[in-house]
Amino acid sequence: MSKIKVEGLTKIFGRRPKQAVKYLSEGKSKEEILNLTGMTVGVNQSTFEVEDGEVFVIMGLSGSGKSTLVRMINRLIEPTSGKVWMEDKDITKMNKEELRDLRRKNMSMVFQNFALLPHKTILKNAEYGLEIQGIDTEERERRASEALELVGLGDYLDKSPNELSGGMQQRVGLARALANDPGILLMDEAFSALDPLIRKDMQDELMDLQQRVHKTIIFITHDLDEALRIGDRIALMKDGSIVQVGTAEEILMDPANDYVERFVEDVNLAKVLTAGHVMKRAETVAVDRGAKVTLRLMRENGVSTIYVVDKQQKLLGYVTADQADQAVKAGKGLEEVLETDIPTVHPDTPLSDLFEPMTERKAPLSVVNDSGKLVGIVVRGAVLGALAGNDDVLNGSGGDVADE
């Protein structure tokens, strides 16, 4: 079962929202409703599910309704219609006490401008959620300092928020949210107020942290790069409606409509696609097969280089046709003519990090996984093809790339 389920969630700003909801269900657009009634559709019948432990990014430009949408999940903004489920509980039906309990124990929020209390120390800020639950001082200090330790601020407990940089302040915001140990984190443009470099660090750190704490995270952003970096799945919003939900790859490679396509066309593919996406199968030969067999294999497959592996498919090096020929003539073993100085990359290495090893060496890059096994090779043409937006070179689309 999904952790959070949102069904037809709608927010109308105006005096007679019921009327607007009726128009929406009749299929009228946001603009038509504004012209007809003067009411604004904040969020239009949004539906999606978030799995337990998933990082779900809601991405859209300003005014797309993403902040309203996330605030309806913990009901900082009351939905006009629709449902929000947390597991089997209907959040939209909760009374005041149940809602307060939900906010205290199950769902914490991180804010764009950090929303720290300037008159309290870092520790007291991190304690806030526990303090209002009436937890005794000793326990809440312990839990808050643990959370601060987790975000790397263990040494700053007695500082005041304005003595900290933006990135550090947001860590406090994160620690405050984590101190309650909620299952769900709502992060509203949490990194948008930070400098680009700091933002990147925070994204990395959030992902590291997520490995340890396994929260269900709903992350709001207007930054597509950020969405692609951290989102397990992404929902794209426009004019209050969700236009596409999918993984980063699905959205980039298979945009649902023109809007998404235009949106993603400027994405730096070099940072999203990885070696794994563009690699092709490598011709390999086991080292104990000998030079003669190797030469024959190369002739049969029409390649001028072949990769030499051991019995466990671990990469040892490569030989060219010339070297194999010499080995046959001199009666040497393959291991004696083997070229072992060989550039290798990981399947998760982004294309942007492939340029340098590629320009240094003429030979294709070998893609090697964590256990040292050769899983494929990357040739220059495939990288360039992928960056040019050519889907054919990507794995899974049946592409066939010529060797250079």
Add this chain to the structure above:
Amino acid sequence: MNESTGLFPKIPLASWIESFVDFLTNYFSVVFDTISTVVAFITENLVLALGFLPALLLIVIVALFAWWIVNWKIGLFALLGLGLINNLGYWPETIETVSLVLVSVIISMIIGIPIGIWMSQKNSVQTIVTPILDFMQTMPAFVYLIPAVVFFSLGMVPGVIATIIFSMPPTVRLTNLGIRQVDEELIEASNAFGSTTGQRLTKVQIPLGMPSIMAGINQTIMLSLSMVVIASMVGAPGLGTVVYRAVTQVAIGPGFEGGLSLVILAMLLDRITQGANKN
């Protein structure tokens, strides 16, 4: 003079107000008597308590307090200024004035701060209270003296009551403003973590609105000092009486002395409350 000449006869506003006041005095005299007794009791005892200490000792205590709260300069100013008042021979009147101001300000805070908080929480309350505050501040202060005398006769009590009415609005207004000015995101954060309304007020809104609330109290103190002379017209004792008597006798010397004493008092109270605000 303004006999209505046209279709509409003059609205008898004055006689309505008079019968309303009559109605109040007839049926609520117990309430007014109680208020009168309590206020008189507090004020008189405060005067007695402050007067009990020797003037010089009290001056030194105030000067040290000002030094501790603000800085040594204000401490020195307190020492010299209050010393001058004592030297001029207005010490008993000063104590009466300070008592009147303190009682008025404390009652203004007790009534005004909760109203300000209430206003900040409900727009409907703000809509109703704002014009009342405008009325209280713009109505000439002398007008308050009439019902004050009717309900509380002469002396310190009607002076305190008229002073409260005139000087309370800034406390109410700035409490409301201070709470409303708290960053919307902080309110959201406080709600998002499951605060009750009371927790949000005491842990976030009031602490963050404090500078503004303190500025309101400062304004209330200044306004009540400015009421001192007017209050003396209904027999409230103190420096106001000195000034008022000087005015009626066209005695420029004593008038200046009384006025100067009030100015010293006003500056001192202003600096001390502002200093307290900064801490």
